[in-house]
Amino acid sequence: MTLRDDKIYILGIESSCDETAVSILSWVYKNKHKAKPKDLALAGQSKLCSDLVFSQIDQHAAFGGVVPEIAARAHLDIMDQLIKNALQEANISLEEIHAIAVTAGPGLIGGLMVGLMSAKTLALIHNKPLIGVNHLEGHALTPRLTDQISYPYLLLLVSGGHTQILLIKGLGDYERLATTIDDAIGEAFDKSAKLLGLGYPGGPKVEQAAISGDPKRFDLPRPLKGKAELDMSFSGLKTAVRRQVEQLEAVTEQDIADLCASFQLAVSDVICNRISRAMALFEERYNEAHPTIVVAGGVAANKTIRGDLDKLCHAQDKNWRMIAPPLNLCTDNAAMIAWAGLEHYLSKTKFDTNHGLEIEARSRWPLDEQANNLVGHGRRGAKV
Ligand code: KG4
Ligand code: ZN
Numbered sequence: 001m002t003l004r005d006d007k008i009y010i011l012g013i014e015s016s017c018d019e020t021a022v023s024i025l026s027w028v029y030k031n032k033h034k035a036k037p038k039d040l041a042l043a044g045q046s047k048l049c050s051d052l053v054f055s056q057i058d059q060h061a062a063f064g065g066v067v068p069e070i071a072a073r074a075h076l077d078i079m080d081q082l083i084k085n086a087l088q089e090a091n092i093s094l095e096e097i098h099a100i101a102v103t104a105g106p107g108l109i110g111g112l113m114v115g116l117m118s119a120k121t122l123a124l125i126h127n128k129p130l131i132g133v134n135h136l137e138g139h140a141l142t143p144r145l146t147d148q149i150s151y152p153y154l155l156l157l158v159s160g161g162h163t164q165i166l167l168i169k170g171l172g173d174y175e176r177l178a179t180t181i182d183d184a185i186g187e188a189f190d191k192s193a194k195l196l197g198l199g200y201p202g203g204p205k206v207e208q209a210a211i212s213g214d215p216k217r218f219d220l221p222r223p224l225k226g227k228a229e230l231d232m233s234f235s236g237l238k239t240a241v242r243r244q245v246e247q248l249e250a251v252t253e254q255d256i257a258d259l260c261a262s263f264q265l266a267v268s269d270v271i272c273n274r275i276s277r278a279m280a281l282f283e284e285r286y287n288e289a290h291p292t293i294v295v296a297g298g299v300a301a302n303k304t305i306r307g308d309l310d311k312l313c314h315a316q317d318k319n320w321r322m323i324a325p326p327l328n329l330c331t332d333n334a335a336m337i338a339w340a341g342l343e344h345y346l347s348k349t350k351f352d353t354n355h356g357l358e359i360e361a362r363s364r365w366p367l368d369e370q371a372n373n374l375v376g377h378g379r380r381g382a383k384v
Helices: 057-061 068-090 109-126 135-147 185-195 202-210 235-247 253-285 303-314 335-347
Strands: 007-014 019-029 044-055 099-105 130-134 153-158 163-170 173-179 292-296 321-323
Touching: 007 068, 007 109, 007 335, 019 068, 019 335, 044 068, 044 335, 057 068, 068 109, 099 109, 099 135, 099 335, 109 130, 130 135, 130 335, 135 153, 135 163, 135 292, 135 321, 135 335, 153 253, 163 253, 173 253, 185 202, 185 235, 185 253, 202 253, 202 303, 235 253, 253 292, 253 303, 292 303, 303 321
Parallel strands: 007 099, 099 130, 153 292, 292 321
Antiparallel strands: 007 019, 019 044, 153 163, 163 173
8 A cells, every 4th residue: 555645434333243333443654754664554544433232132132142133133224324423423324434344244144235335335435445354363352452562472362262372474474283172161151151040141140250269179170281283172170170060959049150250260270271371482593582462352351361371471481462452343343353453454555456356254263274274163162
């Protein structure tokens, strides 16, 4: 791109799961008369002019999980109004937008198609470039928007549908170091909460119940902990919770609290064990004075996990730091899609004239296309 315009506006659209989100991001290049810096995106000043999220949680709660058909219809009901509201809040018109960034995958195909068709229509009518963004890339690049983190860094992506440790080397250059071989962590939280009768989504409920619990009362397994590979497994943990419940005669509130605390400790133990190995691997490859581990995704809201990762950083010889984006940018949102769109926009010198009409919705779209597709991993595929 040329830096003729000193202010760039990107419209971001997200609809891959159960949140309809629209955001407008502005970016101003600070020193445009100097030579183009190596990391152009961080050389500008960015601001979220609007960041709207419409959650469908109430519509899915009764079913104990996301219902794809309901999700797609709900996106359709609200999308156009949300785009209008986002423009109004940012006080700009579509004409002033430089590019439209939309989640093209991975996720629930019906929802993705609603977002993509809305974005294509706007791009075509208003003659704007369209950028199809990988939802996982949105999560992966968020710390650059919130904390100006430069490449490379380690990322722990933990949500309802994905559990991955990634090496973020540069824009479009991602290496998956580890994944779950079965359930995602958020999924394990949700399923355990369900069998304890705590409701959906389970993560916050488990965390709340764990506050008054004894994390040492139940000795739950730490699957794959200590294994040389970095992959993780959480379905055994959930099964262990079920077995413990079955062994109790009458399940009291204290039992539930103790089970939640024990479960949370086991999850955090496994994560920290894997992350410490990933840190060692990072140090072998890069000589960063201040290496960074970023934790993102809905599970990153968990204070025990955050606290334990922070402690792990402090226990290292190197000056590691942990960054967790603010909660509203950890869970699904369109600001992260707008930011990833901005990074692609800045990295391109020209855009095709087809307004991205060839972009397809992809229910599966790994960030690291070279990584092995592990059996069972990301089965749910939608909650990311
Ligand atoms: O990223 P996210 O909002 O949505 C997608 O998965 O795309 O993540 C939702 C997941 C759910 O499984 C939820 O139970 C979990 O994140 N979660 C938590 C907490 N808050 C949300 N898990 C543990 N502790 C929490 N405080
Ligand atoms: Zn997500």
